[in-house]
Amino acid sequence: MANNHLTGIGSESKQLATWYFTFAAILFGAQLLFGLVAAIQYVMPGFMFEVLDFSVARMLHINALVVWMVFAMFGAVYWLLPDETGIETVGIKIGKLLFWVFAAAIVVVVLVYLFIQVGPADEMSIWFIHEGREYIEAPRWADFGIVVVALGFVANLFLTGMKGKQTGIVTVLMADMIAFAGLYLCGMFFTDNISVDQYWWWWVIHLWVEATWEVYVGALAAYGLITMLGAHRKVVEMWLWIEVTMLFGSGILGMGHHYFWIGTPEYWWEIGALFSALEPLPLVAMFIHVLYDWGKTQGEQDAQGQELSVIRNKPAFTWFVLNAFGNFLGAGIWGFFHTLPQVNLYTHGTQFTSAHGHLAFFGAYATILIGMMYIAIQGTNGIKIMNHTRSSIWSVSLLSGGMMGMTVALTIAGYVQVLVSRAQMGATWAGYFDGQSGMWFAQAMDWRLIMGLVMFAGFALLAKDFLTTGKNPVHQR
Numbered sequence: 001m002a003n004n005h006l007t008g009i010g011s012e013s014k015q016l017a018t019w020y021f022t023f024a025a026i027l028f029g030a031q032l033l034f035g036l037v038a039a040i041q042y043v044m045p046g047f048m049f050e051v052l053d054f055s056v057a058r059m060l061h062i063n064a065l066v067v068w069m070v071f072a073m074f075g076a077v078y079w080l081l082p083d084e085t086g087i088e089t090v091g092i093k094i095g096k097l098l099f100w101v102f103a104a105a106i107v108v109v110v111l112v113y114l115f116i117q118v119g120p121a122d123e124m125s126i127w128f129i130h131e132g133r134e135y136i137e138a139p140r141w142a143d144f145g146i147v148v149v150a151l152g153f154v155a156n157l158f159l160t161g162m163k164g165k166q167t168g169i170v171t172v173l174m175a176d177m178i179a180f181a182g183l184y185l186c187g188m189f190f191t192d193n194i195s196v197d198q199y200w201w202w203w204v205i206h207l208w209v210e211a212t213w214e215v216y217v218g219a220l221a222a223y224g225l226i227t228m229l230g231a232h233r234k235v236v237e238m239w240l241w242i243e244v245t246m247l248f249g250s251g252i253l254g255m256g257h258h259y260f261w262i263g264t265p266e267y268w269w270e271i272g273a274l275f276s277a278l279e280p281l282p283l284v285a286m287f288i289h290v291l292y293d294w295g296k297t298q299g300e301q302d303a304q305g306q307e308l309s310v311i312r313n314k315p316a317f318t319w320f321v322l323n324a325f326g327n328f329l330g331a332g333i334w335g336f337f338h339t340l341p342q343v344n345l346y347t348h349g350t351q352f353t354s355a356h357g358h359l360a361f362f363g364a365y366a367t368i369l370i371g372m373m374y375i376a377i378q379g380t381n382g383i384k385i386m387n388h389t390r391s392s393i394w395s396v397s398l399l400s401g402g403m404m405g406m407t408v409a410l411t412i413a414g415y416v417q418v419l420v421s422r423a424q425m426g427a428t429w430a431g432y433f434d435g436q437s438g439m440w441f442a443q444a445m446d447w448r449l450i451m452g453l454v455m456f457a458g459f460a461l462l463a464k465d466f467l468t469t470g471k472n473p474v475h476q477r
C-alpha cells in the first residue's frame with residue numbers, strides 16, 4: 001500500500017480506512033498463529049505447557065478474531081462513507097486520534113494476555129487482566145476505552161450521514177452501527193446468577209453475528225456490487241431493506257437457540273426452534289441478491305461506454321462471491337443442522353459447534369472484509385481494473401480450501417462425540433473421554449492441524465499480495 005493515490009474529497013477518510021485495514025490484517029495473522037498453537041496442543045498436549053497453555057492460546061485466538069473483524073468493519077465504513085455521502089467524513093481528526101487509542105489499547109491487552117495470563121479471582125483481575133467471558137474478554141479498563149472509541153466512530157458516521165447525501169446504504173449503516181455498539185454494553189456487567197449472566201452475554205455474541213453484523217454485511221455487499229459491477233442502486237437497496245427486516249425478525253428471537261440448556265424457562269425451546277430455523281432465509285436472499293445482480297449487468301454498458309459485466313476488481317469480487325456461498329453454508333446450513341433443540345441436545349458444545357463457528361465466521365465475515373481490503377488497495381494504488389495475480393489466486397484458494405477442509409474434519413470429530421459421548425454413553429464423564437480417544441476423533445484433529453497450516457500459507461500469500469500490488473504489472477491503471 002505504498003503508493004498513495006488518494007486525493008480529493010474523502011481522501012482523509014479513506015486513508016484512515018487503510019490504517020484500520022492494516023491493523024486488522026496483522027491481527028488476522030496473529031489469530032491464525034494462536035489457532036495453530038491450540039491445534040498443536042490437541043495433537044501434542046504437552047506443547048508449550050505452562051508457557052502458553054491451551055486456555056490462553058484459545059482466548060487469544062478468538063479475541064483476536066473479534067477484534068480484527070471490528071477493526072476491518074470500522075475501516076470499511078470509513079472507506080465507503082465519502083463515496084456514498086459525497087463529502088469528507090465529519091470529525092476525521094478525532095477519528096484518526098481514536099484509531100491510535102484503540103490500537104494502543106489492543107496491543108496492551110494482548111501483551112497482558114500473553115505475559116500475565118491469569119490473576120487471582122478478584123475485582124483487580126477483572127479490571128486489569130481479563131473478564132473471562134468468551135470472545136469479549138477485554139479487561140474492564142479496556143471495555144470503557146472501547147466504548148469511547150465506538151461512540152466517536154458512531155458520532156462521525158451520524159454527523160457525516162446527516163450532512164451529506166443519504167443513500168439507503170448509509171441509512172441502514174447508521175441504524176445498524178448504533179445497535180452494534182449498544183449491544184456491547186450487555187457484556188460489560190456481572191451478575192451472581194450464572195444463568196442470568198449467560199443470558200446477557202448471548203445478547204452480545206448472538207445478536208452481533210446473527211443480527212447486526214449480518215445487516216452490516218448486507219450493506220457492504222450492496223456497496224461492493226455497485227462499485228465493482230456498477231449494479232443498479234435501486235435493486236440492491238431494495239434487497240437490502242428486505243434483508244434488514246428479515247434478519248432482525250428472525251435474528252432477535254432466534255437467540256432462543258442459546259437458551260435451551262442454560263437454566264432459562266422451557267418456552268425458549270419452541271421460540272428458539274421456530275425463529276432460528278427461519279434465520280437461513282435472509283441468507284438465501286443475500287446469496288440470490290449477488291448472483292441476480294451480476295446476471296442483470298451482462299451485456300450492459302455504463303455512461304462511459306464500458307461493459308458493465310467487466311469486473312473492476314477481480315480479487316475483491318472473488319471474495320464477495322465466496323461470502324455469499326460461505327455465509328449460506330457456514331451460518332445457514334451448518335447453523336441449521338444443530339439449531340433444533342432435539343438435535344442440539346446431542347450436539348451442544350461438541351466439535352460440531354466449532355465446525356459451524358469456524359465456517360460461519362470465515363464465510364460470513366472474513367471473506368467480505370478481505371474483499372473490502374482489496375477494494376481499498378485498488379483505490380489507494382489508483383488501479384482502474386484490478387486483475388488476479390498468482391498470489392491472489394493461491395491465497396484465496398488456500399484460505400478457503402483450508403477452511404473447508406478444517407470444517408469437514410471438525411464435523412467428523414463432532415459426529416464421533418455425538419455418537420459415542422452422548423448417544424451411546426449418555427453424556428457421562430467417562431463418555432466425554434471415550435468420545436475423544438477414538439481413532440476418528442484423533443485423526444480429525446490431525447487433519448484440522450494440517451488444514452490450519454494450509455490456511456496459514458494462504459495468509460502469507462495474501463499478505464504478500466497486499467504488499468506488492470502497487471508494483472504489479474497485471475493491473476490496468
Ligand code: HEM
Nearest residue numbers: 209257276279331335336338339348349353357360361364
Ligand atoms: C454468520 C453468522 C453466524 C456466526 C458467525 C455463528 C457463530 C457461532 C459460534 C462461534 C458459535 C459457538 C458459540 C460458543 O462458543 O458457545 C455458535 C453457536 C451456535 N450457532 Fe451460530 N453462528 C452464525 C449463525 C447461525 C445461524 C444462522 C444458526 C441457525 C440456523 C446458528 C446456530 C447456532 C447454534 C444452535 C449454536 C449453539 C451450538 C451449541 O449448542 O453448542 N448460528 N455460532
Ligand code: HEM
Nearest residue numbers: 032035036038039058062353354357358361362366452455
Ligand atoms: C490456522 C487456522 C486455524 C486453526 C488451526 C484454528 C484452531 C482452533 C482451535 C484449536 C480452537 C479451539 C477449539 C476448542 O476449544 O475445542 C479454535 C476455536 C475457534 N476458532 Fe479457530 N482456528 C483457525 C482459524 C480460524 C478462523 C479463520 C476463524 C474465523 C474466521 C476461527 C474461528 C474460531 C472460533 C469462532 C472458535 C471458537 C469455536 C467454538 O467455541 O465453538 N478460527 N480454533
Ligand SMILES: [Fe+2]
Nearest residue numbers: 206210255257
Ligand atoms: Fe446464535
